[in-house]
Amino acid sequence: MSELADFWNQRFTQPESAYGEAPNDFLRQQAALLAPGSRVLSLGEGEGRNAVYLAGLGHQLTAVDASWAGLARLLQRAGSAELAITATLADLEHYDLGEAQWDAIVSVFCHLPGPLRQRVLAGAVRALKPGGLLLMEGYTPRQLAYSTGGPKDADMLLEPALVRAELAGLDLLRCAEIEREVVEGRLHTGRAAVLQVVGRKPG
Secondary structure, eight states: OOHHHHHHHHHHTSSSOSSOSSOOHHHHHHGGGSOTTOEEEEETOTTSHHHHHHHHTTOEEEEEESOHHHHHHHHHHHHHTTOOEEEEEOOTTTOOOOSSOEEEEEEESOOOOHHHHHHHHHHHHHHEEEEEEEEEEEEOGGGGGSOSSSOSOGGGSOOHHHHHHHTTTSEEEEEEEEEEEEEETTTEEEEEEEEEEEEEOOO
């Protein structure tokens, strides 16, 4: 088991949910963009709050995470809500997103080392169907001035200019760095510097 998986398993085996029960605010605001019954891939889904929300709207969810503990909590939540979600235990370094097979890909606070992020985002562009959407929110390097969540390594944070380049091939309907109040459980609460992205694959 990788050091990364160990870290997240330890975090997700705590009695209290790390990032709360409610879906991410940005995702909830953008969910109306998804066509009914969309086939959605959620990257680094963790404990399942976003996947359960989208599945509850009638979408077909596949959730990928490196943590068995996170996915166990996701499946428990899905079961309680009587929702079917495909949970895939995988490190994104070795996960094949496929080609032109997803109506939407979601990445919410899924922070990766720079070189891996480049590969995953390029893979996401390939994996979206024509007309498919990427919905992404994550912390920018300005988040280091706050103590409200996120990695302490700037390489794992989202610099807007780099992300724009890494998403070549998508029409960016939104790519905005903003400051907002994030209230997501015990580990993401307070004023934060985030990048919000909505990208559509042409076609």
